[in-house]
Amino acid sequence: MPQVVARRLQGLITRGEWKPGQQIPSQRVLSEQLEVSRASLREALQTLETLGLIRSEPGRGTFVTYGQEVDRGPELRWRYADSFSLLDVFQTRIMLESQIAASAALVAEGEAVEALVAATDEMQRGWEAGDLVANVEADLLFHRIVVGQCGNRMLQVLYDNVAGLLTETQRQPIPRTRTERMAESLAEHRALIAAFRARDPEAARAAMAAHIRNTALSAGVGLAP
Amino acid sequence: MPQVVARRLQGLITRGEWKPGQQIPSQRVLSEQLEVSRASLREALQTLETLGLIRSEPGRGTFVTYGQEVDRGPELRWRYADSFSLLDVFQTRIMLESQIAASAALVAEGEAVEALVAATDEMQRGWEAGDLVANVEADLLFHRIVVGQCGNRMLQVLYDNVAGLLTETQRQPIPRTRTERMAESLAEHRALIAAFRARDPEAARAAMAAHIRNTALSAGVGLAP
Structure with a gap:
């Protein structure tokens, strides 16, 4: 840990x-x-x-x-501002994770889907207990499980190359700046799980894109649909 | 050179x-x-x-x-077959280069657009002269210019990370296996140039996706639209 x-x-x-x-x-x-x-x-x-x-x-x-x-916009705390804008990184996340979700939905096994459910439950539990570290760790785990299920090995390598930057966008102080966002975020995770259960790549792609777009919006970053 | x-x-x-x-x-x-x-x-x-x-x-x-x-399918000559399938790499190319084209269309300057025209002309000239090396070099240059125009620095880094693999898919022996493909490929390059001139990101995204999807098809790789 x-x-x-x-x-x-x-x-x-x-x-x-x-x-x-x-x-x-x-x-x-x-x-x-x-x-x-x-x-x-x-x-x-x-x-x-x-x-x-x-x-x-x-x-x-x-x-x-x-x-x-909270008196400052979350974008002010973006750790990599000197190299990459938050907008650029969120755009990359949407592109990469949506494609990965579509690929993963075609092959994800029952065990992996249950691990996604467990991670989302833990994310919710951490939030309800005021344990923000546990909350964000479970969120990161959820996204890592999705990547691990992707059948396209090349997309996995690409993700691993920039995982540090991508996951950093999941640690934005959203819980503190827009608390109602957490309920939406959990629901979006569960929508992705439903698409995996249905083995529906396009539903998975859309669910992941919506999830990251809404996350970006809460971090003050608007992305074209 | x-x-x-x-x-x-x-x-x-x-x-x-x-x-x-x-x-x-x-x-x-x-x-x-x-x-x-x-x-x-x-x-x-x-x-x-x-x-x-x-x-x-x-x-x-x-x-x-x-x-x-020509007695063998082009996929048999895929150099990286031990690590990545041609399907995986083409799927990655479509994802990445389509997003890059959309981003580039928003910002590409006239000079860069003229460089794209020159690269496409050189690609055609190489083909007509039977100079396959010049033909593919001009093709590679075209795609590098597009990446260089992308406003999203993170996408550029991602592309550079895997450029060797992506460009390798442009060196498939398509000219030898399906010669009528070259005229289409040149027309697709010019369609992308038109989208850049119109500063239309969605037209650029669609043109690039169609171009890579058709290239994949000629290499024996079918990708969902």
């Missing part, structure tokens, strides 16, 4: 040990206190920042934003 | 210095005779083989097939 550290830090915040607006300890101090590597800690802090629980301010430090009003 | 060596060898074949069915000299002998590196020679021989001018038979040698009847 790569996100064990992120969940521990999330616990400090949601239990109120770290208060809204408070500056958190330095990475050096934290990695010693928690007995984790600097690399794991950095990854965990990035996850929490993209989820909108903390905010790093260059030259000042990192502060708890959970429990505070 | 990476294809200088391929064009020299092509000349030996089309001028009849190497006869149909004849075994060609070993790579060691050839690289000395032509004073080119083994790497350049190997690349040139692969180009000629995918164009259907020669055929390497493991354990026997390499033979001139130009001027002989």
Whole structure:
């Protein structure tokens, strides 16, 4: 579990040990206190920042934003803004994951479909329990399962080449900025599962495209239908 | 020009210095005779083989097939058969290049459009002169110009990641197996140019999809519309 550290830090915040607006300890101090590597800690802090629980301010430090009003657009937190726009990456996600979903719908086995159901259930459970890290991890798992079912090996390789960037768009602080989005997102996952059960590639393509388009919209990115 | 060596060898074949069915000299002998590196020679021989001018038979040698009847399906010559099927790669090409064409149509400048016209003219000229190497090089150039015009940097990176595989599908021995295909292919290039001039992304997407789908069909690969 790569996100064990992120969940521990999330616990400090949601239990109120770290208060809204408070500056958190330095990475050096934290990695010693928690007995984790600097690399794991950095990854965990990035996850929490993209989820909108903390905010790093260059030259000042990192502060708890959970429990505070959200005052900035999510696009401002896009980690790769120097190399790729959020619009470009969402456009790529729609293209690639829609084609992958269509391909996967033709071959997905019952076991894989049940794994998609379990991931969506876990995504919902994490959300209801206020466990944003578990919520987003289950979301990422869902999309990885879909890719794993794709019969076109070349599309899988293409996805793996840019998976870091694509999955980053799933960690946008949507839960904090538009909470009603979560119910829609879960319903979209279940629509894709239904298309897989029906072995309907075009329904799967449309469900995945709608899901990512709506996700993009919540992140402030409008994409042509 | 990476294809200088391929064009020299092509000349030996089309001028009849190497006869149909004849075994060609070993790579060691050839690289000395032509004073080119083994790497350049190997690349040139692969180009000629995918164009259907020669055929390497493991354990026997390499033979001139130009001027002989075509007796094998083009899919048998697919160089990457061990890793990816031709179907998978064409499906990826349609997905990626159609999206790239739509994106490029929105931004392509007049100069780039003129470069597309020049590449298509050169493709036609190479075909009419029996210069298959020049023909396919101009075809590759055309597609590279389209990618270069794409406004989505992420799609460009994705394309570059797999460009070797994608462009390999453009070197199938189509000219030898279905010669009437060349006129269609040129017309499809010009349809894409017209969509660029009209700055019509959906027309560009459709033109590129049709072009690659028809190319696939000539290589024996049927793809759903």
